[in-house]
Amino acid sequence: MKTALFASAAVIALAAFGTTAAFAQSRDTIQVAGSSTVLPFASIVAEEFSASFPEFKTPVVGSGGTGGGLSQFCEGVGDNTIDIANASRQIRDGEREACTAAGVTDIREVQFGFDGIVFASSANGPDFALTPLQVYKAIAAQVVVDGALVDNPYTNWSEIDPSLPDQPIALAIPASNHGTREVFQEKVVSAGFEEAGAPEGLSEEELEAAETTFRQDVVIEISGDYTETLARLNSDPNTVGVFGLSFYEQNTDTLKVATVDGVEPTKATVAAGEYPVSRPLFFYVKGQHIGVIPGLEEYVQYFLSEGVSGEGGILEAAGLIPQPAETTAEILASFEAGAAQ
Amino acid sequence: MATDTLNSPGAARARAVRSSLRRRHLSEQIFRGFGILAIALALGFVVLLFVDVFRKGIPAFVQSNLHLSVTFDPEIIDVSPAPARNGFATEAEFTAASLAWQREVALLNWNQVIEASLRQAAPAGTDIDSRTLLSIAETNARHQVREMFVANPTLLGQTVEIDVLASANAANWIKGNINRELGDAQQQLAAPARALIDTFVDNGTISNGFAWSIFTNVDSRSAPAAAGLLGAFAGTMWMMLIVIVLAVPIGVAAAIYLEEFAPKSRLTDLIEVNINNLAAVPSIVFGLLGAAVFINWFHLPISAPIVGGLVLTLMTLPTIIIATRGALMGVSPALRQAALGMGASRTQMVFHHVLPVTFPSILTATILGVAHALGETAPLLLIGMKAFVASVPATPLDQATALPVQIFLWQGNENRNFFEPRTAAAIMVLLAVMILLNGVAIFLRSRLEKRA
Numbered sequence: 001m002k003t004a005l006f007a008s009a010a011v012i013a014l015a016a017f018g019t020t021a022a023f024a025q026s027r028d029t030i031q032v033a034g035s036s037t038v039l040p041f042a043s044i045v046a047e048e049f050s051a052s053f054p055e056f057k058t059p060v061v062g063s064g065g066t067g068g069g070l071s072q073f074c075e076g077v078g079d080n081t082i083d084i085a086n087a088s089r090q091i092r093d094g095e096r097e098a099c100t101a102a103g104v105t106d107i108r109e110v111q112f113g114f115d116g117i118v119f120a121s122s123a124n125g126p127d128f129a130l131t132p133l134q135v136y137k138a139i140a141a142q143v144v145v146d147g148a149l150v151d152n153p154y155t156n157w158s159e160i161d162p163s164l165p166d167q168p169i170a171l172a173i174p175a176s177n178h179g180t181r182e183v184f185q186e187k188v189v190s191a192g193f194e195e196a197g198a199p200e201g202l203s204e205e206e207l208e209a210a211e212t213t214f215r216q217d218v219v220i221e222i223s224g225d226y227t228e229t230l231a232r233l234n235s236d237p238n239t240v241g242v243f244g245l246s247f248y249e250q251n252t253d254t255l256k257v258a259t260v261d262g263v264e265p266t267k268a269t270v271a272a273g274e275y276p277v278s279r280p281l282f283f284y285v286k287g288q289h290i291g292v293i294p295g296l297e298e299y300v301q302y303f304l305s306e307g308v309s310g311e312g313g314i315l316e317a318a319g320l321i322p323q324p325a326e327t328t329a330e331i332l333a334s335f336e337a338g339a340a341q
Numbered sequence: 342m343a344t345d346t347l348n349s350p351g352a353a354r355a356r357a358v359r360s361s362l363r364r365r366h367l368s369e370q371i372f373r374g375f376g377i378l379a380i381a382l383a384l385g386f387v388v389l390l391f392v393d394v395f396r397k398g399i400p401a402f403v404q405s406n407l408h409l410s411v412t413f414d415p416e417i418i419d420v421s422p423a424p425a426r427n428g429f430a431t432e433a434e435f436t437a438a439s440l441a442w443q444r445e446v447a448l449l450n451w452n453q454v455i456e457a458s459l460r461q462a463a464p465a466g467t468d469i470d471s472r473t474l475l476s477i478a479e480t481n482a483r484h485q486v487r488e489m490f491v492a493n494p495t496l497l498g499q500t501v502e503i504d505v506l507a508s509a510n511a512a513n514w515i516k517g518n519i520n521r522e523l524g525d526a527q528q529q530l531a532a533p534a535r536a537l538i539d540t541f542v543d544n545g546t547i548s549n550g551f552a553w554s555i556f557t558n559v560d561s562r563s564a565p566a567a568a569g570l571l572g573a574f575a576g577t578m579w580m581m582l583i584v585i586v587l588a589v590p591i592g593v594a595a596a597i598y599l600e601e602f603a604p605k606s607r608l609t610d611l612i613e614v615n616i617n618n619l620a621a622v623p624s625i626v627f628g629l630l631g632a633a634v635f636i637n638w639f640h641l642p643i644s645a646p647i648v649g650g651l652v653l654t655l656m657t658l659p660t661i662i663i664a665t666r667g668a669l670m671g672v673s674p675a676l677r678q679a680a681l682g683m684g685a686s687r688t689q690m691v692f693h694h695v696l697p698v699t700f701p702s703i704l705t706a707t708i709l710g711v712a713h714a715l716g717e718t719a720p721l722l723l724i725g726m727k728a729f730v731a732s733v734p735a736t737p738l739d740q741a742t743a744l745p746v747q748i749f750l751w752q753g754n755e756n757r758n759f760f761e762p763r764t765a766a767a768i769m770v771l772l773a774v775m776i777l778l779n780g781v782a783i784f785l786r787s788r789l790e791k792r793a
Contacts, residue, residue: 039729040562046562046729047564048563050732054443054444057732058731060644060728062725062728063727063728080636082643227754227755247755250755250757252526
């Protein structure tokens with residue numbers, strides 16, 4: 001018994017020593033976190049990167065949504081903070097300020113491709129052909145009827161427009177921790193709001209509230225991944241969900257996609273700019289970690305290489321919509337020049 | 342006589358007893374009935390859960406292998422010869438040259454090698470474009486072939502028979518995870534690929550085998566069919582090691598001091614109440630604490646098993662302290678008094694007489710506490726262990742995930758058809774580890790109790 005006690009004491013001492021020793025040791029693995037839309041792409045790049053660069057360790061890719069990733073990114077500089085934040089929208093001014101306040105002054109933005117945002121419903125249900133105006137009418141807390149704002153009266157899609165199926169309105173949208181939400185708001189809801197035409201004589205705050213307040217009874221905000229949205233659709237087949245195009249493309253057996261303004265979302269229509277709801281994808285690199293964390297610069301260069309995020313590259317096979325090669329070249333050049341604003 | 346007895350006070354009491362007896366028997370039967378119903382319900386739910394997990398998970402333990410003969414064609418593999426150790430003065434120079442050569446090898450188009458061997462395996466006259474053809478084999482096939490070449494550069498120009506994994510979508514098609522009746526637009530694979538897969542299955546090029554990859558591979562996103570649990574398993578093992586090394590000695594020592602040595606005072610009462618409260622604190626709170634203290638304050642690495650282990654240690658400590666104190670309290674006072682009466686000191690009494698008796702209980706409590714920590718997920722999500730890690734942690738300071746977190750991650754993978762079964766398989770592995778741990782606890786307990 002006594003020896004066992006001594007042994008445990010020794011082990012504790014050793015563990016404590018190991019812990020303190022860790023402080024001095026610098027991290028040699030690239031740490032990434034953020035958008036769940038970018039996560040699959042970043043993970044694939046991480047794996048392929050370590051296969052091509054045997055001298056570097058495999059980068060670690062976490063999720064948490066664009067907002068979560070950027071707030072982790074802006075916690076400061078050092079070993080215990082992440083090196084790259086994946087984002088499905090651009091960094092906000094407020095987030096940049098938070099970064100600066102914490103000492104993260106060299107933020108390098110890298111745009112690497114596009115993703116479409118699609119409305120999809122159960123594969124066995126009816127077809128949807130949506131317009132931003134119809135989506136706005138379906139989910140806004142108050143809609144414009146005869147020039148005045150009234151509480152949203154619609155319960156079925158067919159009441160909004162006879163061309164839509166006679167099915168109760170239920171829409172699963174990403175919660176505000178996702179970058180997808182901002183694009184959804186901007187490209188769909190706000191567009192629909194403008195088309196509806198705001199009534200005269202409202203203050204700016206009232207207008208903004210009319211534009212951004214949703215009905216809580218039919219709108220389900222999903223803070224998890226797209227699989228959570230899919231689970232919603234499975235439990236209530238009447239739900240229409242908001243997904244990334246790449247997620248939809250991998251689940252075409254259970255999902256049916258809706259057209260927006262008559263355009264079906266495909267890689268081709270998004271790349272050509274015909275499909276209205278698309279957004280660029282980004283990641284943000286902490287400039288101060290370049291040269292400290294081994295392989296960080298090589299990771300970015302590899303990510304932007306032709307065979308990875310270019311046309312016919314491995315990410316296109318996984319659902320990314322590549323950007324023109326010239327754009328990529330410019331972005332890479334400005335990254336390497338350390339073009340921090 | 343008979344009427345006499347009927348009217349006597351004793352007979353009246355007997356009647357009263359007899360009539361209440363029926364009522365009492367009935368209430369007992371009702372209670373027993375509820376008890377059996379409760380057990381049946383509880384067992385029913387457990388059986389339902391197990392049947393569901395097993396039904397979904399068992400098919401995932403079968404993987405589809407493509408049997409290919411791969412030719413290391415010098416026309417595709419056009420690289421300079423591998424550097425030899427004796428050509429360099431120092432080890433460092435050789436390592437640098439070797440890495441440069443490996444980079445050169447990595448930049449080759451290994452997909453061409455795979456494509457050529459797939460074409461060779463396909464029946465003559467199959468009309469299929471290269472992208473569709475490559476969608477049959479998992480994307481890690483090219484790394485597999487490349488690594489073979491790096492390990493043995495003399496393979497250049499030779500033809501070798503190897504097994505590569507069929508892609509996740511091909512496996513879905515073969516196993517029927519995706520509805521085979523659906524039209525082209527809803528299928529993941531193009532029609533020619535599906536036809537060729539069926540041909541391969543018929544002629545034996547594709548065969549099914551036990552999915553060792555689940556146990557020997559790390560997680561993978563680019564090659565989903567090759568995704569395995571090894572990294573998560575290693576992460577879990579590191580954390581359990583830390584929990585055992587830290588929580589057991591600290592917990593047992595704290596319990597012994599509190600129970601045997603500490604003076605009964607307001608302070609020890611307060612400590613006791615707090616320990617009991619700590620045991621009831623939700624695990625997510627420990628996660629928040631861990632993120633704030635170990636990562637932001639002590640600057641320990643994120644996503645590392647050491648932080649996970651420390652957080653789980655905090656979580657397990659109260660359980661072990663309470664269980665150990667309970668065991669110590671249960672030791673008969675006669676034993677203590679006998680020891681003290683024979684002139685033993687307090688320390689001798691505790692360590693020579695009381696502790697050995699309680700050893701089986703302490704051990705069981707420890708193993709059950711560890712088993713609980715093993716399945717804990719919530720605190721790990723908050724300390725960055727919810728990340729995609731494609732390597733095996735060599736030390737507790739390396740980034741890792743844990744088994745329950747891996748289940749969570751696979752559950753969120755976008756290839757639902759492939760990962761739903763694989764998630765169930767991961768659950769089965771976690772359950773197996775837990776049952777094993779509990780089995781060890783029972784075995785040790787019964788053995789030690791016999792000895793004691």
